[in-house]
Amino acid sequence: ETGVTQSPTHLIKTRGQQVTLRCSSQSGHNTVSWYQQALGQGPQFIFQYYREEENGRGNFPPRFSGLQFPNYSSELNVNALELDDSALYLCASSSKGQGNYNEQFFGPGTRLTVL
Amino acid sequence: DAKTTQPNSMESNEEEPVHLPCNHSTISGTDYIHWYRQLPSQGPEYVIHGLTSNVNNRMASLAIAEDRKSSTLILHRATLRDAAVYYCILRERNEKLTFGTGTRLTIIP
Numbered sequence: 001e002t003g004v005t006q007s008p009t010h011l012i013k014t015r016g017q018q019v020t021l022r023c024s025s026q027s028g029h030n031t032v033s034w035y036q037q038a039l040g041q042g043p044q045f046i047f048q049y050y051r052e053e054e055n056g057r058g059n060f061p062p063r064f065s066g067l068q069f070p071n072y073s074s075e076l077n078v079n080a081l082e083l084d085d086s087a088l089y090l091c092a093s094s095s096k097g098q099g100n101y102n103e104q105f106f107g108p109g110t111r112l113t114v115l
Numbered sequence: 116d117a118k119t120t121q122p123n124s125m126e127s128n129e130e131e132p133v134h135l136p137c138n139h140s141t142i143s144g145t146d147y148i149h150w151y152r153q154l155p156s157q158g159p160e161y162v163i164h165g166l167t168s169n170v171n172n173r174m175a176s177l178a179i180a181e182d183r184k185s186s187t188l189i190l191h192r193a194t195l196r197d198a199a200v201y202y203c204i205l206r207e208r209n210e211k212l213t214f215g216t217g218t219r220l221t222i223i224p
Binding site: 031033035040058094096102103105106107108109 | 158164
């Protein structure tokens, strides 16, 4: 069973640029959630995708957008990067529709630095 | 968002039990109590969850107060590999996990 993978591991961008982060969900999972974790803080929910549609969103502006593909992998896109976007971006997959027990499995994250 | 309150940090000796407390006085009847932990340089990892009854699994035990306003994660015999930040989370019906700042657990050899 392959776990959740994310790419790239690290990324450096400058203000105003755009970035795309990628996530491959665990085999058999149909739901992907994205989180932003600033240094010293807990992860903050960005949004969740289920069957290729957004299924819930946290308090993040529209310049944070995402996609989920038919194979349930996902992308997080951030436009017009700001310095405060520097953080660890975590992807988590789970399997919705199997009762209330739907543990989220997290990837190792992508460390984004905005200069 | 439902909130949880945890101590910022705790220390425990290796091979001794650890009790990590969490207060969640505004919990609603449908909120599940989840615990995740985050080891250094890794993504969070599921530990345990429960609704009303105490729960046990291979990693830990979860003791839930009768009024559900608090809970305690119990590691029965801490090892150095248990050093991590432990998050107590109230999971909403839409499955969003709202993390706080967690408790940083240090294990003393």
